[in-house]
Structure formats: structure tokens, C-alpha cells
Amino acid sequence: MIARCLMFILLVLPVVVSAASYNLPDFTPLIEKSSPAVVKINTVTKVKQGGFNLPPGQQIPDIFRHLFEPRQMPERNMHSMGSGFFISSDGYLLTNYHVIEDADQIVVRLVDRREFKAMVIGSDPRSDLALLKVDEEKLPYLELAKDDALRIGEWVVAIGSPFGLDFSASAGIVSAIGRSIPTDKNENYVPFIQTDVAINPGNSGGPLFNMEGKVVGVNSQIYTRSGGSIGLSFAIPSSVAMNVVSQLKEKGHVDRGWLGVVIQEVDKNLADSFGLKKPQGALVAQMEPGGPADKSGIQVGDIILKFDKNSILTSGDLPHVVGSTSPGSEVPVVVMRKGKRKTIYATVGRLEGADTPGSVTSIENGMGTDRLGLVVEVVDVALRDKWRISGGVLVTQVDPLGVAADAGVTPGDVIAQLGFEQIDSLDDYVRVLKGLPSDSLQPIRFFRDGRPTFRTIRLQ
Known part of the structure; x- marks a missing residue:
């Protein structure tokens, strides 16, 4: 019996191994064909060495003073490396921006050991890409895929x-x-x-x-x-x-689309309070005054569900599609506003610089805010100017056993919206708070250290 089992295993095993080997891809042809177009990139950056700085007010005897006088310090070379690849036969190649950042000398080496000095045609820190060029013709190059047909598991x-x-x-x-x-x-x-x-x-x-x-x-x-x-x-x-x-x-540079909004993720509670069946979209928490979104009619509290032909499933999807849209383009934007879908046409602006105010960014989620257990007062003019807000009420005290404390409200927050109503004054706060229905999720918008945030509250 044992002998028959062993014989069965010996007969079956080669078939299993053969099938497994057959299903695995053979990368050999791909690597042999592509390697000649891949390069190793070596960079040299000249860095000035620092000298000794005398502490302010420190007195040094004259006999030692010459040791601390300013003098020219020699430069030293910092070496770094990375990878890249040719994208055309006339010497254009692509790499990461961080590979060649601040480099004074760039040398590329091919697999056949040829070396060329490269110059920077242009770079784009936002995408971490840089385009280089070497003075050579008839080089091996690689083709960029023209679509995004990748599938998970490929x-x-x-x-x-x-x-x-x-x-x-x-x-x-x-x-x-x-x-x-x-x-x-x-x-x-x-x-x-x-x-x-x-x-x-x-x-x-x-x-x-x-x-x-x-x-x-x-x-x-x-x-x-x-x-x-x-x-x-x-x-x-x-x-x-x-x-x-x-x-x-x-x-020599990259232009990107700009909408002029600050956005945040939509969680389940926010989705319920805004009338969505599931969490999706990008919630507009703040807008740049006079920016493209503001001019188009998009409002704070809108949830952007679709931008042009692109569905916005998470808040992170919006910067991707806005940034890739050509400035000046007019695109339809589908938003959820007060429980109803609305289509707005927005003209995309141009993102000028890395520090452009109002560029599409995201903010983290938190727990929320509420009225119960709060003591509020008028927001003074200095704080309004500092945070660039038009109104609201300032939270001065929070009952640690109240609903607001459970929601995460802290003294110093400025409440700017309750439900779907804007809060410009104490009268607005009292009126809106009184009219909010009990035992229902409601959105609330507030500022903390000048940063706008949406949360949800459930009034008891």
C-alpha cells in the first residue's frame, strides 16, 4: 500500500511542478530588450563647508583672534545616484526630480558602459519628475504606455x-x-x-x-x-x-489646474448628514475668495461628486483631476448641496506656485462639534482678520460631560456653520441652534487655528 502511494506521488509531482512553471511569466526577453535604454545617474553637488562662528558678545584674546577670523572655506563634493531611462533616440531621458535636485553635474551611464553628461531641460517638483538631455543620437529608448489600463494583480x-x-x-x-x-x-x-x-x-x-x-x-x-x-x-x-x-x-515648466478650495474626506456620518447613500466625494471646507470655485458658484459645504468626466470617490481624487486639467478649461462639476445634486460649470484657474493660497489640499477628519455644553461669544475683529473669516461665534467654554465635549469641540474653535446655515453672529447661532431637529446627524463647520473643518453632530 505504501509503495503504491509513493508511486502515485512520484507520478503526480512532475505534472504539478510543470503546470506551476508554465503559469509563471518569463521576464527574460523583456529585460534583455529594455535594459539598454535604462541608465544609472550619478550627480555631484558642490557644498560649501561652514566655518566657526563666534558666539555674540564673546570676547577672544588678541593672540587667538586670528584663529576665528572669517576665511574662505573649501567646497566639497556630495555624490548621489539614481536611475532613469531614455524616452527618445535623440537623447531625452526621464528621471525623478529628487535625483537631480541642486546637482551641479549629472552623468548618465548605460549598460554598455558608455557615459554622457546630461543637462536639465526642465523639472517639476510637484510630480517629482525631471526631463534631461544628452548630446547623442541613435540611442535605445523606451515607450511610455499611452493609457492607464493597468489592473490590480498585473x-x-x-x-x-x-x-x-x-x-x-x-x-x-x-x-x-x-x-x-x-x-x-x-x-x-x-x-x-x-x-x-x-x-x-x-x-x-x-x-x-x-x-x-x-x-x-x-x-x-x-x-x-x-x-x-x-x-x-x-x-x-x-x-x-x-x-x-x-x-x-x-x-520648460508645467502648468496645472487650480480650483481654489480646501477639501476634506467624507466619512459615514458626514455622508448620512448630507443625504448620501455612502461616503464619497470631496467636501469643500473653505474657498479662496475670488478663486475659480468661488466665481463659479461652488459653495462651502458642497460635496463634489464629479469633476468633468471623472467621478470623485475620495477627496484625494479631486486634486489629481483638477491638476491635470488645462487652465482656462470650463468643466461641469456635480455637487451635492443640501441633499440635492446640482451641476455647476467652473472655469479652471492656473496654479502659479508651490505656495499659492487656496490650492487644492486636504484636511484630516476629526470627531465633530455640537451646541450643548458650549459657551460662545462674538469673534473679535482681530481674530477675523487673522483667520480671514467673515463671522462665526467663538467657543470659550466646553462642558466636559456635554455633547460638544464628546464630539471633540475645544475652547478657541470658531463655529461658522450649523446644519446648512451660515453663522455670522450670536443671533444666527441661537436661531439656527434652536431650529435644528433632534436625533439627526447635522453638519457643522468650524475653524481651529485658522483651519476650516467639517464635522457632524447629533442633537439629543
Whole structure:
């Protein structure tokens, strides 16, 4: 009996292994064909060394004073590296902005060991992309995919120089699409591709391929606690890269659409209070006075559900589609206002700079506010001017056992809206508060340290 079982295992095992091998993709042709167009990028940045600064008021004996006199300090070279790839045969190549940022010298090396000095044609910090050029013809190049037909679970391959290990290949699958990852300036204009491909320092700027050999993304960043790959890597979609490359070639800079709103996520409670069947859209918490949204008729408290032809499922979707819209375009915007859908036509503005006020940003959710247990007073003119608000009531005391405390209201908050009514004065607050129905979720808008936020309240 045992012998028969062993014989059965021996007969079946080769079939199972063969089937498993047959179903796995063969990356060899793709890597052999694509590697010649991938480059390693070495940069040199000249940094002035600091000298010794005498503390203010400190006295030094004359015999030692010459040791602390200002003198010219020598420069030192800082070296860094990354990856990139040619996108045309005449020497244009693409990489990350952070790879070449502040570089005084850029050298690219091909897999056949040829080296060329590169110049910067243009860069775009918001998308973390830079377009370079080398003075050479008939170079191998890669094709950017013209659509965003990626699917979660699809095989993808990366080639780059992780930790200086030139032209290393790694493979994995697409883990998610359209990831919103705000920058340190709270900007969010790239719907990142998330993969489990092993990406490490040095891979930045390298290509991410689909199985057809087309570049579907530019590897940009990883999430890690150790400094190495843990299976969370993010790439800039090819559609974003194509738009940036086109503008950098034409103008040397990138123009982005601007709506002039501050938005936040819609949670279940907010969705219920605004009459939505499920959480979706981007809630307008504040607008730039005189900005595109303000001029179009969009109002604070509107939930943007659709922008042009794009459905807005989360608040992070809105900056992606607004930023990619050409300034001056008139687009339909579907909003939910007081429980009813409304279509508004907005003319998109131009986002001028990284610090442009009113650019599309997002704010975090919290617990909410309420009237019960609150002591409020008039907002003084100085605070209104400082926070750029027209009215509201200032919360001065919060009963720790009241509904407001449960909702997270703190002294110093300025309530600007209750339900769907704007609060400009104490009279407004008393009138609106009295008319709010009990045992129902209601939206409330308030300012904290000058930052607008929507929450929900449930009056008992």
C-alpha cells in the first residue's frame, strides 16, 4: 500500500511542478530588450563647508583672534545616484526630480558602459519628475504606455540601480492604483501606482514595465521603516509622465489646474448628514475668495461628486483631476448641496506656485462639534482678520460631560456653520441652534487655528 502511494506521488509531482512553471511569466526577453535604454545617474553637488562662528558678545584674546577670523572655506563634493531611462533616440531621458535636485553635474551611464553628461531641460517638483538631455543620437529608448489600463494583480518589472548595484531587475504585481500620497507641502497631484516590486534607494527614476515592455510608471518612492524594501513601492503613472514631458519640452515648466478650495474626506456620518447613500466625494471646507470655485458658484459645504468626466470617490481624487486639467478649461462639476445634486460649470484657474493660497489640499477628519455644553461669544475683529473669516461665534467654554465635549469641540474653535446655515453672529447661532431637529446627524463647520473643518453632530 505504501509503495503504491509513493508511486502515485512520484507520478503526480512532475505534472504539478510543470503546470506551476508554465503559469509563471518569463521576464527574460523583456529585460534583455529594455535594459539598454535604462541608465544609472550619478550627480555631484558642490557644498560649501561652514566655518566657526563666534558666539555674540564673546570676547577672544588678541593672540587667538586670528584663529576665528572669517576665511574662505573649501567646497566639497556630495555624490548621489539614481536611475532613469531614455524616452527618445535623440537623447531625452526621464528621471525623478529628487535625483537631480541642486546637482551641479549629472552623468548618465548605460549598460554598455558608455557615459554622457546630461543637462536639465526642465523639472517639476510637484510630480517629482525631471526631463534631461544628452548630446547623442541613435540611442535605445523606451515607450511610455499611452493609457492607464493597468489592473490590480498585473505583473510588472522594474530595472534600476538599487544601492549602486547597476541595472538590477525585480518583479512583482500591481497592488493598488490611484494612491494619494500628499507631499510635505500637503500637495497631492499624483495618483500613484502601488506595487510589491522590490524598490530600494537607487531605483528612483527608473522605469516600471508591463509585460508588453511598455513603461507604465516611473519609480519614485517607497514606504519603509528599515531603509530597504518591504513590498510597498510607488510609481508615477505614465499618463502623468507624458503630460509633464510634453510641457517641459514645450515650455520648460508645467502648468496645472487650480480650483481654489480646501477639501476634506467624507466619512459615514458626514455622508448620512448630507443625504448620501455612502461616503464619497470631496467636501469643500473653505474657498479662496475670488478663486475659480468661488466665481463659479461652488459653495462651502458642497460635496463634489464629479469633476468633468471623472467621478470623485475620495477627496484625494479631486486634486489629481483638477491638476491635470488645462487652465482656462470650463468643466461641469456635480455637487451635492443640501441633499440635492446640482451641476455647476467652473472655469479652471492656473496654479502659479508651490505656495499659492487656496490650492487644492486636504484636511484630516476629526470627531465633530455640537451646541450643548458650549459657551460662545462674538469673534473679535482681530481674530477675523487673522483667520480671514467673515463671522462665526467663538467657543470659550466646553462642558466636559456635554455633547460638544464628546464630539471633540475645544475652547478657541470658531463655529461658522450649523446644519446648512451660515453663522455670522450670536443671533444666527441661537436661531439656527434652536431650529435644528433632534436625533439627526447635522453638519457643522468650524475653524481651529485658522483651519476650516467639517464635522457632524447629533442633537439629543
